[in-house]
Amino acid sequence: MTRKKKKATIHDISKALGFNSSTVSRALNDSPLIADKTKKIILEKSKELGYQRNSLASKLRTNKTKTIGVIVPRIARHFCSSVIAGIEEMAFDKGYDVIICQSLETVKREKKLLDTLLANRVDGVLIAISMETTNFDHLENYKNEGFPLLFFDRPCDIEGCTNVVIDDFKASFDATEHLIRKGCKNIVHFSGPKTLALYRNRWRGYRAALEKNNIPLNDNYIFESKLMEKDGVIGAQKILSLPEVDGVFSANDTTAISAMQYLKKNGKNVPEDIAFVGFNNEPMSAVFAPSLTTIHQPGFEMGRMASSLLFEEIDGTRRVKGDQVKVLNPELIIRDSTSKHMLSESI
Amino acid sequence: MTRKKKKATIHDISKALGFNSSTVSRALNDSPLIADKTKKIILEKSKELGYQRNSLASKLRTNKTKTIGVIVPRIARHFCSSVIAGIEEMAFDKGYDVIICQSLETVKREKKLLDTLLANRVDGVLIAISMETTNFDHLENYKNEGFPLLFFDRPCDIEGCTNVVIDDFKASFDATEHLIRKGCKNIVHFSGPKTLALYRNRWRGYRAALEKNNIPLNDNYIFESKLMEKDGVIGAQKILSLPEVDGVFSANDTTAISAMQYLKKNGKNVPEDIAFVGFNNEPMSAVFAPSLTTIHQPGFEMGRMASSLLFEEIDGTRRVKGDQVKVLNPELIIRDSTSKHMLSESI
DNA sequence: TTGTATGCGTTATCAT
DNA sequence: ATGATAACGCATACAA
Numbered sequence: 001m002t003r004k005k006k007k008a009t010i011h012d013i014s015k016a017l018g019f020n021s022s023t024v025s026r027a028l029n030d031s032p033l034i035a036d037k038t039k040k041i042i043l044e045k046s047k048e049l050g051y052q053r054n055s056l057a058s059k060l061r062t063n064k065t066k067t068i069g070v071i072v073p074r075i076a077r078h079f080c081s082s083v084i085a086g087i088e089e090m091a092f093d094k095g096y097d098v099i100i101c102q103s104l105e106t107v108k109r110e111k112k113l114l115d116t117l118l119a120n121r122v123d124g125v126l127i128a129i130s131m132e133t134t135n136f137d138h139l140e141n142y143k144n145e146g147f148p149l150l151f152f153d154r155p156c157d158i159e160g161c162t163n164v165v166i167d168d169f170k171a172s173f174d175a176t177e178h179l180i181r182k183g184c185k186n187i188v189h190f191s192g193p194k195t196l197a198l199y200r201n202r203w204r205g206y207r208a209a210l211e212k213n214n215i216p217l218n219d220n221y222i223f224e225s226k227l228m229e230k231d232g233v234i235g236a237q238k239i240l241s242l243p244e245v246d247g248v249f250s251a252n253d254t255t256a257i258s259a260m261q262y263l264k265k266n267g268k269n270v271p272e273d274i275a276f277v278g279f280n281n282e283p284m285s286a287v288f289a290p291s292l293t294t295i296h297q298p299g300f301e302m303g304r305m306a307s308s309l310l311f312e313e314i315d316g317t318r319r320v321k322g323d324q325v326k327v328l329n330p331e332l333i334i335r336d337s338t339s340k341h342m343l344s345e346s347i
Numbered sequence: 348m349t350r351k352k353k354k355a356t357i358h359d360i361s362k363a364l365g366f367n368s369s370t371v372s373r374a375l376n377d378s379p380l381i382a383d384k385t386k387k388i389i390l391e392k393s394k395e396l397g398y399q400r401n402s403l404a405s406k407l408r409t410n411k412t413k414t415i416g417v418i419v420p421r422i423a424r425h426f427c428s429s430v431i432a433g434i435e436e437m438a439f440d441k442g443y444d445v446i447i448c449q450s451l452e453t454v455k456r457e458k459k460l461l462d463t464l465l466a467n468r469v470d471g472v473l474i475a476i477s478m479e480t481t482n483f484d485h486l487e488n489y490k491n492e493g494f495p496l497l498f499f500d501r502p503c504d505i506e507g508c509t510n511v512v513i514d515d516f517k518a519s520f521d522a523t524e525h526l527i528r529k530g531c532k533n534i535v536h537f538s539g540p541k542t543l544a545l546y547r548n549r550w551r552g553y554r555a556a557l558e559k560n561n562i563p564l565n566d567n568y569i570f571e572s573k574l575m576e577k578d579g580v581i582g583a584q585k586i587l588s589l590p591e592v593d594g595v596f597s598a599n600d601t602t603a604i605s606a607m608q609y610l611k612k613n614g615k616n617v618p619e620d621i622a623f624v625g626f627n628n629e630p631m632s633a634v635f636a637p638s639l640t641t642i643h644q645p646g647f648e649m650g651r652m653a654s655s656l657l658f659e660e661i662d663g664t665r666r667v668k669g670d671q672v673k674v675l676n677p678e679l680i681i682r683d684s685t686s687k688h689m690l691s692e693s694i
Numbered sequence: 695t696t697g698t699a700t701g702c703g704t705t706a707t708c709a710t
Numbered sequence: 711a712t713g714a715t716a717a718c719g720c721a722t723a724c725a726a
Contacts, residue, residue: 005492009703020713025705035711050492055466056407057703060718065403075447076428084422097463100422100447116444119402145352145397257634287604289636356719367697372721382695404719407702698725703718710713 008049017045028053059121067097068310069117071127073105078282079299080128083152086303087126094311096123103130105226111138124148124310129156131226134195148313152306153297154198155325162313162324164306168198171295171330172205175277176249178293178332180213182275182340184247188221190235190259192251202251202279227251232258239274240266246274253278253285253294260288260337276337290336297330355396364392375400406468414444415657416464418474420452425629426646427475430499433650434473441658443470450477452573458485471495471657476503478573481542495660499653500644501545502672509660509671511653515545518642518677519552522624523596525640525679527560529622529687531594535568537582537606539598549598549626574598579605586621587613593621600625600632600641607635607684623684637683644677 010028014021019042027034027042028051034042045051059065070087072080084100091098099117103110110130117125127139127149136158143149143160155163179187189206192199203222210217223238225231232255239245239259250256256278260270270276270290278285278294285292305326312318357375361368366389374381374389375398381389392398406412417434419427431447438445446464450457457477464472474486476498483505490496490507502510526534536553539546550569557564570585572578579602586592586606597603603625607617617623617637625632625641632639652673659665 007703011703021703022705022714023712025703026712029705033711038711050488052462053466054407054468054703055463056403056412056468057718058705060401060403060407060702060720061704061706063718074428075422075431076425078423081421081423115399116402119400121401121403141397261634284631284634287608287631287635354719357721358719368719369698369721370696372719373696376721380695385695401719404702405721407704407718408720408722410702696726698723700721700723702720706715706717708713708715710711 007054008046008051009054010051012049013042013045013051016049017041063121065097065121065123066095067099067120067122068307068314069099069101069113069122069125071101071103071110071113071117071125073103073128073130075100075102077280079153079280079297082299083128083303083306086300086305087307088303089300090304090307090311096311105131107132107135107138114138114142118142118147124150124314126150126152126306126310128153129196131193131196148310150306150310150313152302154196157197160323162309162326164302164309164326164328165198166297166302166328166330168201168330169205169208171279171297171332172202172249172251173209174205174332175279175293175295176206176209177213178334178338179247179249179275179277180209180215182247182271182338184275185215186218186221186242186244187215187247187249188223188235188239188242188245190227190231190248190250190252190255191222191224192227194224199251206249221245225255227255229254229258231255232260233262235259236262236266239263240268247276248274249277251279253280253282253292256292256294256337257284257288260290260292271337271340275340277332278337281333286335290339293335293338294333295330296333298328302328354401355393355398356401357398359396360389360392360398363396364388410468412444412468412470413442414446414467414469415654415661416446416448416460416469416472418448418450418457418460418464418472420450420475420477422447422449424627426500426627426644429646430475430650430653433647433652434654435650436647437651437654437658443658452478454479454482454485461485461489465489465494471497471661473497473499473653473657475500476543478540478543495657497653497657497660499649501543504544507670509656509673511649511656511673511675512545513644513649513675513677515548515677516552516555518626518644518679519549519596519598520556521552521679522626522640522642523553523556524560525681525685526594526596526622526624527556527562529594529618529685531622532562533565533568533589533591534562534594534596535570535582535586535589535592537574537578537595537597537599537602538569538571539574541571546598553596568592572602574602576601576605578602579607580609582606583609583613586610587615595621595623597623597625600627600629600639603639603641603684604631604635607637607639618684618687622687624679625684628680633682637686640682640685641680642677643680645675649675 010021010024014024027039101113152164236259278292281294281296357368357371361371374386448460497509499511583606625639628641628643
């Protein structure tokens with residue numbers, strides 16, 4: 001256990017060899033100006049001395065970090081980690097590093113993370129805003145300064161933003177109509193905070209499907225929450241007091257599964273008594289009994305798309321004028337939680 | 348959409364106010380040397396100009412980044428994200444930033460990430476090595492240079508390392524003995540690569556439990572793989588050709604669940620025909636039918652412990668001489684996948 | 695309490 | 711093809 005050694009610098013290499021430090025720098029950057037044999041000598045010596053470039057100095061000098069930041073609500077969520085995988089793949093191809101951060105659904109952390117990323121002069125940021133984020137000032141400031149900031153999954157309404165999202169309206173419309181086709185007449189909707197455009201869109205899709213099928217809207221059937229596990233229990237309890245309810249469209253899987261568990265324990269059968277459709281296609285949903293019909297979102301694709309747009313903005317190859325929206329297509333995954341064989345289905 | 352503006356520096360503030368830039372620097376760092384009213388003026392102006400400290404310059408100058416790196420195999424894994432939560436909490440208290448990275452279980456990425464972290468001069472690194480990592484050279488070099496590098500979950504055998512782990516031997520012993528008590532006589536073990544000490548320990552625990560209970564060891568019952576989903580299917584297929592098998596101890600939940608699914612589809616009942624114990628307590632395991640008996644690891648606690656030790660090493664308050672191991676206690680979570688009511692249980 | 699001068703390690707712009 | 715020098719933005723030792 002040696003004591004912490006001082007790191008070798010290009011000056012150490014230059015002194016050891018008699019070359020000037022700028023020659024060393026150029027050689028280490030594989031500049032075409034430097035003779036091959038010189039490069040070889042310098043590279044060897046640098047290995048010998050255990051040289052490792054100080055990125056801080058380099059970034060400070062060049063004013064480029066070749067690094068982007070990503071802020072997601074929670075890295076553990078399947079959808080988030082898919083998006084991250086897509087981003088990392090794209091970034092790798094472009095030679096960029098990625099700093100992953102989680103806001104844990106709080107604005108406070110979101111602000112702090114954004115500040116830290118910018119203090120570290122990342123070249124751009126991709127963000128899925130937190131559930132608490134209703135005021136966009138902290139984002140708008142940076143956006144107005146011309147900083148490459150791009151939103152995915154949860155769109156942001158401020159001017160001049162690029163949003164990469166899935167078609168939440170259509171997905172929810174399809175999900176709800178699927179329940180209706182399965183014979184459901186009294187469909188509850190587990191909604192997230194309607195302060196988020198995302199959840200407003202899902203709610204609108206639900207309503208549109210009911211309207212189109214001449215099913216009266218009932219405000220008592222909209223349960224708004226943060227869609228945590230406990231909210232599923234609360235939702236299930238409310239449902240038990242509404243015996244006519246025969247279907248649930250939940251804006252995420254976690255809450256749907258939690259509700260199904262509670263209902264099963266309390267003598268309700270899924271899908272026979274109540275059918276369920278979730279959202280997100282968490283791995284858990286395929287494995288729960290009954291497996292959950294849900295919406296699959298192309299997370300990996302979204303990550304690739306969002307980062308590729310961000311890189312265009314960073315490189316200046318994309319002119320950003322006014323709002324831009326890229327919409328990806330979600331997919332309804334039909335499973336057992338809606339496998340009723342009811343009369344209406346064959347009509 | 349304004350064009351990218353140049354960021355304000357302490358010099359801009361100093362010029363605007365007539366103070367020297369070092370006064371500005373001190374004021375922004377809330378130095379006690381600076382008069383309160385001066386501080387106030389400088390702070391106001393800095394806000395007006397939208398000043399934001401350039402961390403790169405600051406870090407370069409001070410040779411301290413107040414940042415640690417964490418490398419985990421996959422951020423999506425429940426256990427990993429629990430550890431990260433613990434690390435982030437501890438780091439927040441100490442005023443450190445955390446850079447999260449995933450090796451995706453490959454040495455290549457692991458090396459690259461470690462290099463990037465060190466090029467960015469993080470103050471220390473916490474790592475759970477990848478499954479492929481059998482050669483520790485890339486880690487040993489840094490360790491030998493006195494760099495604060497600390498291992499968690501998957502211990503590292505190189506000299507002078509601190510490892511924060513759970514008692515994998517005991518957990519596996521308990522898991523296996525639990526199966527034995529439930530009447531299992533022919534117990535298969537799904538093992539990870541035995542090149543990892545972690546999986547060797549789990550395998551040893553399994554063997555020790557069999558030996559203690561006078562159950563002959565059978566090498567055909569050890570299925571070694573990378574414990575992916577597909578390995579569960581392969582394992583299940585092998586089991587179908589071994590009709591005497593009545594129990595499985597799997598070194599992770601994913602593989603166990605995948606195997607249970609396959610067996611169920613092929614007419615085997617769990618736990619009646621074959622009982623299962625997994626490892627990791629993934630959320631999915633509570634939700635699968637039958638729910639999976641498994642080992643819960645205190646991830647959050649491990650994260651707090653590991654980071655707290657790392658900070659001691661960074662601060663120099665901990666003398667690191669020779670190997671150190673911190674062992675946390677896992678917990679057997681008994682669920683339906685081992686709920687046999689067999690004769691032997693009541694003996 | 696504030697100012698002056700210097701350097702962290704790198705790269706870019708000159709010059710040779 | 712290589713060298714000399716300045717500058718990126720900040721923090722600190724020293725001076726006043």
